[in-house]
Amino acid sequence: MPTGVLTPVVRRGRRRLGPAVALLVVAVAAGVVAVILVRRHERTRPAHAARKPPAARAAAPSRPRRPVVSRTPAPLLVGPPRVHGAPRPRLGARAAIVIDAGSGHVLWALHPHRRLAVASTTKIMTAYVALQQLPRDTIVTVSPAVTRVPLVKEGLRPHERVRAWKLFHGLLMFSGNDDALALAIASAGTRRAFVADMNDHARELGLRDTHFSSPSGVIDLGNYSSAWDLAALTRVALRNPRFRRVVRTRIAHIAWSAPTFEKVYVNKNPLLGTYPGANGVKTGWTTLAGHCLVASATRHGRTIVAVLLHDGNVSADARRLLDLGFATAP
Secondary structure (H helix, E strand, C coil): CCCCEEEEEECCCCCCCCCEEEEEEEEEECCEEEEEEEEEEHHHCCHHHCCCCHHHHHHCCCCCCCCCCCCCCCCCCECCCCCCCCCCCCCCCCEEEEEECCCCEEEEEECCCCCEECHHHHHHHHHHHHHHHCCCCCEEECCHHHHHCCCCCCCCCCCCEEEHHHHHHHHHHHCCHHHHHHHHHHHHCCHHHHHHHHHHHHHHCCCCCCECCCCCCCCCCCCEECHHHHHHHHHHHCCCHHHHHHHCCCEEEEECCCCCCEEEEECCCCCCCCCCCEEEEEEEEECCCEEEEEEEEEECCEEEEEEEECCCCHHHHHHHHHHHHHHCCC
């Protein structure tokens, strides 16, 4: 006997049908007969719009939804801090943390879960997400919207075609807001979709103090994180060799198409080349966020990460926290 066959039976009569027409559907499956009553409101939309033509449905753009993570993610950092008491002299930061990147142990912290604007340290998440979506040599066509982003930008031109690896240098070394948007659109199709991906990844990583509203961090409203979350995110991001390679680079000479021919990126991280073992990660500044720095250094195979948020003496304080981290037992 055939299975899965639906036989519609429509009841007709002399009376004019009302807005709701009852359809009696007999489903025959594996020898079992089921009667289903379905109500269809004929007047809710015109007959010609009742069903979208197959061609129209096929042409409609669709973006695959990210899978929902139901399990609770394993914590990326292990507390409480191993060292207590503020360094002397006291730090100028509103929040700070030092971690061992290998083990995830928190070595010292100051208001680690305080939610603050984080400026361009946002671009750590931008790079983390985009690196998963864009192979190194992906050709990115620059949208005209990219050229209209505010403040710091390297000067990408509308419709120019750039390999993704060059944009990652502009993103993490020069901190270009136009690089951030170009990578966002290339990764997710739209700025809005990419920001949604950033927040999805934050939830998957268990970053409970974090919310993003832009791929660059240039807008402070609704864009915040904590020292704890930035340290946890950086610990994951540093596992990617492409990320590590860019953030540790002091100066990069990048060949470019005419009429530019070459761009020279100078990393804004003040510790590179001045602090022994320094190899990352990202600076940030806005009026509201103040000076922010996520710093890392590696010595004898051990990597320490320090995060300082809203610190007027960020370079010197980062050195002190990295020293504290290396002086603390693993």
